[in-house]
Amino acid sequence: MQSYQEMSREELLKEKSALEAAYRKHAKSGLKLDMSRGKPSAEQLDLSMGMMDVLNSDTDLSCEDGTDCRNYGVLDGIQEAKVLLGDMIECHPDNIIIYGNTSLNIMYDTVSRSMTHGVMGNTPWCKLDKVKFLCPVPGYDRHFTITEYFGIEMINVPMLSTGPDMDLVEELVSKDEAIKGIWCVPKYSNPQGITYSDETVRRFARLKPAAKDFRIYWDNAYGVHHLYDIDQDNLVEIMAECKRAGNPDMVYKFCSTSKISFPGSGVAAIAASANNLVEIREQMRVATIGHDKVNQLRHVRFFKDIYGMTEHMRKHAEILRPKFEMIIDTFERELKGREAGTWIAPKGGYFIAFEALEGCAKAIVARAKKAGVTMTPAGAPYPYGKDPKDTTIRIAPTYPTLDDLKIATDIFVICVKLVSIEKILEGKSAS
């Protein structure tokens, strides 16, 4: 297949005209497809409906230690939930605090507490002139929204195929005391599906930050969200690695069951060193009477243990795998030879990132929208919504049915081709 760059003006115009016809046909059919957010499909949600049956009016709602989950008490989570989530993120239960229904809220709370009370005895960030965070890009828009809300300056760090550019991270962190944190989605990253390499994690653990209160915000959102049973990415466990490197307090690890059971009705947790947890519990004692223990118990009784959860995730994978593979196959078939963009085939997670030709992402998303396909807004995976080269498009394949997704992917590919050809034609007439 010939690349668009190599095609003549006439060849491009001819291709363009055929694509426009195909586009018009789709646009007329009144489609409404959504590839914008990482939401599980109804079919996936059905996998967890058994959770509604594990507790009923005859059930003893007591923990193994006798605690009545219906009443007040237990600030930081029931022990069996700590064990389950600990196994999920490879941490000791003693290092875990169970929160409410969303890990995003734990991250918000963590930044908010650092603003008003500081981190382990250091100056509260609201008393400092400047606070900065490093943001590997492309990344997760909701992370960036938190730091933006608190007026924290965000610095882009490019993602490589091995994770964030560690040369840059090491340099920035070691010389600027205003840099207090970095947002990471280390496994099956949002949106590229990249897993940080062993070397990357080891270099993270060995950082020598100028700021004593620098913390790695390690959002392990897709830790068990594999697409394959054997062909899985492996991530070096960061807390143990930080301990080995003499930096035991440098990381907060976040997780939840949002995309395992029900989004919004799951269980979230933070893992951190004993020192960090002391500080977190001090805040919790003030901020809450404790989180929903009945829901914690419901999760434990449903999954039973990490083996149960693994089997459950296998069922999710069976639904998701064909969707991811269909998109990657379509890209390989339709776009690879054309050199109209690049992508990575992820082995897990919830997204595929499409890297369009420079200056094309916004136009592709806008054109897809007009044909009834909603994508995540271009720019969203960057701080302040500004993609400096206008190239990244986040694709969320999970929510639509496979049939709908096929149509949406076809339309997306047509839009990519059209916008790429127009860009190349512009270049050709300019030169």
Add this chain to the structure above:
Amino acid sequence: MQSYQEMSREELLKEKSALEAAYRKHAKSGLKLDMSRGKPSAEQLDLSMGMMDVLNSDTDLSCEDGTDCRNYGVLDGIQEAKVLLGDMIECHPDNIIIYGNTSLNIMYDTVSRSMTHGVMGNTPWCKLDKVKFLCPVPGYDRHFTITEYFGIEMINVPMLSTGPDMDLVEELVSKDEAIKGIWCVPKYSNPQGITYSDETVRRFARLKPAAKDFRIYWDNAYGVHHLYDIDQDNLVEIMAECKRAGNPDMVYKFCSTSKISFPGSGVAAIAASANNLVEIREQMRVATIGHDKVNQLRHVRFFKDIYGMTEHMRKHAEILRPKFEMIIDTFERELKGREAGTWIAPKGGYFIAFEALEGCAKAIVARAKKAGVTMTPAGAPYPYGKDPKDTTIRIAPTYPTLDDLKIATDIFVICVKLVSIEKILEGKSAS
């Protein structure tokens, strides 16, 4: 019955000796009774076990508007939950945002947001030299813990039988711009069981605070927690009253179902003016992906409507009423004629406040503890845990069984008598 004050030294010593014998008998029996926290009893929790049955794997978990409660979406609560909690606190559903499981966390969040982002365009409190809150005393210890955590100076305002001393509130609020809020439990107050009078609420609504960002923190924790069906206290609805007084934005109203369904697994909400809600939603959009909609739905399907909730609260009252009445009867019988303290017989809520003779509260609580009866620590109902006259003891009658509570009350009364006699004897020997 003769008052202790009027008794001679000899009479007092004789009474003391009899009481000491009774105390020793109890102390030897190895009791362990808890009247320290406002926890529902197991019998009360059983009332809500049907909630575990309303959703099962065959249930359609969709809202009336078609929203799938299992998935992401809906930031501020499902409509039917807003209607139910709106009816519960006499507010329009449009003025309500549903949160997670605890209203305490909403209050914490509200103070925290005011610290970092200010209130409706005013300077963030963390940028001010001084922030102060008014604290009607005795009050709820967890309120005071929040303001203490954020370094907010707390000023005591005495509770009268009609609510906080409004002369003092009006004076302080109108002249000091650093006063940004007041903590209120306006109905069946914690710990006295006082309901603010109509005049008190009207004067609240008509306050002319020096601080534009002054807010009334109206914790309507016991709004539907009546002990009687007809003989109920009535509270003027503050939001409507503030609107009528030209101060629509001056109040945040908090509530939850914690002591209606299950503590820790209930649904909490804030009600406020449209202007306030705009600001709250801005924060929520950053801080969370939304709260647990499945649990909201579970509550709505269980209670159905406010009539269902009223009938449910009637069952709670049937369990609680004998406990409250037994304590009040015992006090009337044993303590009234002795003039060894005062109390109010509440018509609802979760507590009875016992006002001991000056300088006696700590000693009474300590002595009860030694005999196996745990009370809320003396001082807890005051900011910084400091009861200036050492008089207030909070009694939480709900958790123990009626039989246990009878024993605990007997022991408590013995301790009150003993400590009072000792105090009076001290006085007599000093004079």
